[in-house]
Amino acid sequence: MCEFSFNPYRKDNPIWPESLYSDLNSPDITVLHKSLKGYQPTPLITLPALARKLGVAQIYVKDESSRFGIKAFKALGASYAIYRFLKAKWEQKFNTEFTPEAFLDKEKMKLLGKWTFCAASDGNHGKAVAWTAKMLDQNAVIYMPEDTVEARIKNIEMEGAKVVIVNGTYDDCVTQIANDAKENNWVVISDTAYDGYTEIPKYIMAGYTGVFRELDGIINMPDKTEIDFVFMQTGVGGFTGAGMWYYSNKYGNKRPKLISVEPTQSDCFLESIRFGNGNIKPTRGNQQSIMAGLNCGVPSIISWPIIRDAADLFISITDIYAEMAIRQFYYPVNGDKRIISCESGAAGMAGFIAMFLDEKLSHARKEINLNDKSRVLIINTEGDTDPANFKTIVNKGPLYY
DSSP: OOOEOOOOOSSSOOOOOOHHGGGGOHHHOOOOOHHHHOOOOOOEOOOHHHHHHOOSEEEEEEETGGGTTTTTTTTHHHHHHHHHHHHHHHHHOOOOOGGGGGGOOHHHHHHOOOOEEEEOOHHHHHHHHHHHHHHHHEEEEEEOOOOOOOHHHHHHTTTEEEOOOOOSSSHHHOOOOHHHHHHHHEEEESSSSSSTOOOHHHHHHHHHHHHHTTTHHHHHHHHSBBBBBEEOSSSHHHHHHHHHHHHHHHHGGSOOEEEEEEEGOHHHHHHHHHSTTTTTTOOOSOOSSGGGOOOOOOTTTTHHHHHHHHHHEEEEEEHHHHHHHHHHHHHHHHTOOOOOOOOOTTTTHHHHHHHHHHHHHHHHHHHTTTTTTTEEEEOOOOOOSHHHHHHHHHTOOOOOO
């Protein structure tokens, strides 16, 4: 059953410690991304026919399904985090500047030596770490939960990484890889932060802001944005934290309304807002949603303060809405462009659709004033990363509602 909570901790003009979050504003984020082979901004697609059908003014979809050829936005975070790690090592060792141009310099990489980068992942983040490591001629080891589908395992192995299957959930992978990395002298590139481990997740979140920076001058103008709502899918919070930081930092109390979307079985942010008294609470769900990339049980301690202070609304949705969103993207309304998406990638659209079709969430829609004048931004964060399940879902045909 879908659930929601408005945010009693929201601040009009949130201020976060510079010591923690100044790197989210680093000018080298965009420079690094543009230096990577295959970089180009992902498209912003409009869906005017669907907007008319649901009764809003416009729907924009930032489509990450083609990013760097790996079908997901995650490489923006992994590449920037590994760059910052290597930059620190280079400047400590040689006392000279390490720039984004040096990142792909094979001679400089030889001077730094071999590293093994490791990560816990449900799929896309692990592939992004493996992709970056392969690009740099480095090693990668990825730990994945036992219920991971074969296609996502193969996708990572194709990037040259070793995959280790853990008997448990994503959170069990995080715990085990933290221990194993110490024993093996590996470098953990995790997108979730925990006590004693915040630097790398902070850089990953900084890299994710690239998704929203690419909208500058298109719908994000210097002193105003041309959207009223942003729906963001939330796992441990790195992506949502990046988006909510971007809009809060850029527009303050003039930012669009920011909505976090989670699976009902992995709703750690909704649980924290409802029952945590401003602090982190783990989900009480079983973390078994088909939205595999969002099956996370505990918020990242780096993303939590941003999302707690910036979000307007938290919703959780059942798997049926994720399937509906994939089909809605694949079978567009009256001339709208087709979009390829998988379960987690479509979760923002799933939350948006649920606001109109789910009886409980319809109350939230009316209260937040999502109406015929609203302009909505949704991010499709992945393509068909599980081709078999994608085919099963789209074979059910178009939606009728």
